[in-house]
Amino acid sequence: MNILVSGSIAYDRIMDFPGKFSDHILPDKIHMLNVCFMINGLTENFGGTAGNIAFALSLLGERPTILATAGRDFEPYRNWLTSHNISTQHIKIINDELTAGAYITTDQSDNQITAFNPGAMKFNSNFAFDSVAREKTLAIVAPGNLGDMVNFSNTYKKKGIDYVFDPGQSLPAWTKELLTELIHGSKIFICNDYELQLTQEKTSMTTDDILEKTETLIVTKGEFGSVVMCKENKETKTFEIPVAKVNQVSDPTGAGDAYRAGLIKGLSVSKNDIVHAAKIGAVCAAYCVEVYGPQNFHFTHESFNKRFETVFGKKAF
Numbered sequence: 561m562n563i564l565v566s567g568s569i570a571y572d573r574i575m576d577f578p579g580k581f582s583d584h585i586l587p588d589k590i591h592m593l594n595v596c597f598m599i600n601g602l603t604e605n606f607g608g609t610a611g612n613i614a615f616a617l618s619l620l621g622e623r624p625t626i627l628a629t630a631g632r633d634f635e636p637y638r639n640w641l642t643s644h645n646i647s648t649q650h651i652k653i654i655n656d657e658l659t660a661g662a663y664i665t666t667d668q669s670d671n672q673i674t675a676f677n678p679g680a681m682k683f684n685s686n687f688a689f690d691s692v693a694r695e696k697t698l699a700i701v702a703p704g705n706l707g708d709m710v711n712f713s714n715t716y717k718k719k720g721i722d723y724v725f726d727p728g729q730s731l732p733a734w735t736k737e738l739l740t741e742l743i744h745g746s747k748i749f750i751c752n753d754y755e756l757q758l759t760q761e762k763t764s765m766t767t768d769d770i771l772e773k774t775e776t777l778i779v780t781k782g783e784f785g786s787v788v789m790c791k792e793n794k795e796t797k798t799f800e801i802p803v804a805k806v807n808q809v810s811d812p813t814g815a816g817d818a819y820r821a822g823l824i825k826g827l828s829v830s831k832n833d834i835v836h837a838a839k840i841g842a843v844c845a846a847y848c849v850e851v852y853g854p855q856n857f858h859f860t861h862e863s864f865n866k867r868f869e870t871v872f873g874k875k876a877f
Contacts, residue, residue, distance in 0.1 A: 561828040562692065563617060565610045566627040566712050567702030567726075568681050569637065569651060570660035572607030572854060574813060575599040577667045597665055597673075605813075605853035606637050607662060609702035609728065612814045615855045616821030616844055618644045620864070622828065626651055627687045627712070628704060631659040631680040640855075650687055654680040670782075670812050676729070681705050687712075694720045698828055700820060701742075703728040713742050722747040722831075725774070726820060731758050739763055740773065747827075748834075749774040750820065753781050768796060776834055780819060782812070788838050801838045804846035804871045814854020819845040829877045840876050843868045 577597045584595055606615075610628045617624045623645060629652045630637065637659065638648050657680040664674045684707045699721055701712050709730065716723040725746035727734065734742070740763050743749050749770060751759060756779050760766065767789060770777050777789040788799040822844030826837025843864065847857040859867075868876040 561622070562697045563622055563624040563824060563828065564627055564687075564692070564697060564699040564712075565614045565617070565624045565702070566685070566687075566700070566708055567609030567611075567613065567704040568660050569611050569626070569628045569630045569634070570608030570662050570676075570681070571633075571637070572605045572813060573602055573661065573663045574605060574811065574853060575602050575663070575665045577665050579667060580669050581667045581671055581673065582669075597667075599665060603853065605855060606640050607814065607854045608660060609704060609726075609817055611637070611641070612817035612854045613700060613702060613821045613824070614641070614646050615644060616818045616848070617825060618646050619857075619859055620821060620825040620840075620844070621861060622825060623647070625649075627685050627708065628652070629654055629680040629683050629685050631655075631657040634659050650685070652683070652685045654683050657682070664813060666811065666813070670809070672812070674729075684708050684711070689715055689719065692719065692721070697721050698824060699723040700726060700824060701746075702726045702817070702820070703730040706730060706733055709742065710738065713746070717745040722827075724748040724750055724820065724824065724827075726750045727759070728755065728816070731755055731762070734762065736763050740765070743770060744773040746774045748776045748778055748823075750778040750780070750823070752816065753779055771796060778823070778838060780816060782815075786819070786838060786842065788835055790834065799835045799838075801835070801842055802871075804843040804867065806846045806850050809849050811852045812849050815845045815848045817854060818848035818857075825877070836876075839872050840868065843871060843876065 614624045660679045660681040661677045780786040785803045786801045819841035822841035826840040851857045865875045
């Protein structure tokens with residue numbers, strides 16, 4: 561299966577705040593916010609939606625193609641991806657820019673405040689789809705360059721390629737018309753519960769309306785699992801997917817991307833069993849939250865299947 565992963569390539573600078581944001585933000589002073597959070601330290605990790613998803617897919621035995629841009633400081637990241645057998649051939653380098661950077665502060669309640677410098681992500685990656693075979697390709701359009709998100713979605717629709725649309729952090733940038741267009745024709749529209757609410761407010765669509773535009777709606781809910789919704793004979797079917805038990809919660813950064821990688825792996829081995837694919841996503845996400853940083857977890861085919869079988873009673877793949 562040829563898996564195309566578009567989105568961001570970024571360095572994540574993750575900071576740990578040993579308190580709760582809510583204790584330091586006064587609701588009646590929100591209009592003149594001026595706060596400083598003293599952190600315990602900072603770590604730099606390889607990140608970005610495309611990088612995170614591709615990394616997890618490589619652990620799952622896939623060899624995805626990343627469609628993204630990076631800056632003049634990309635070399636350490638390139639070496640990391642190459643060491644995990646991930647091709648960087650289609651990552652376009654913008655020499656006048658730095659690679660995108662996310663500055664993420666996480667409090668004790670796992671709430672996050674993020675500042676993001678797009679850097680090279682301001683430029684389109686301009687991937688050529690001439691040699692892509694429709695029947696052997698699966699794609700995900702994750703948050704990244706907005707032009708790429710539009711162009712890739714439209715190309716997948718024209719070529720009949722199944723794609724997962726994941727607007728994520730890009731949601732505030734879309735108009736009602738463009739967001740509706742991007743959802744329309746996708747195989748799966750995936751978001752978290754907050755992003756679903758924002759989507760509904762922007763588009764005035766109900767979940768039933770969204771399911772008229774996409775085959776499947778998946779809503780992730782963090783520690784409360786995820787929900788898969790799809791239409792069968794004009795009726796909405798809802799499936800609750802539990803979380804996989806974790807040994808410890810270290811850092812939620814990248815867990816959503818790991819979930820998406822597991823979902824895509826599931827689709828690549830069984831296109832018609834979306835519930836099973838979502839369960840693979842749940843187990844993959846569990847590995848991610850147990851470590852600090854979005855690309856620092858590891859598993860083998862055997863250990864993954866063993867953990868999956870413990871949670872869901874059968875092997876993943």
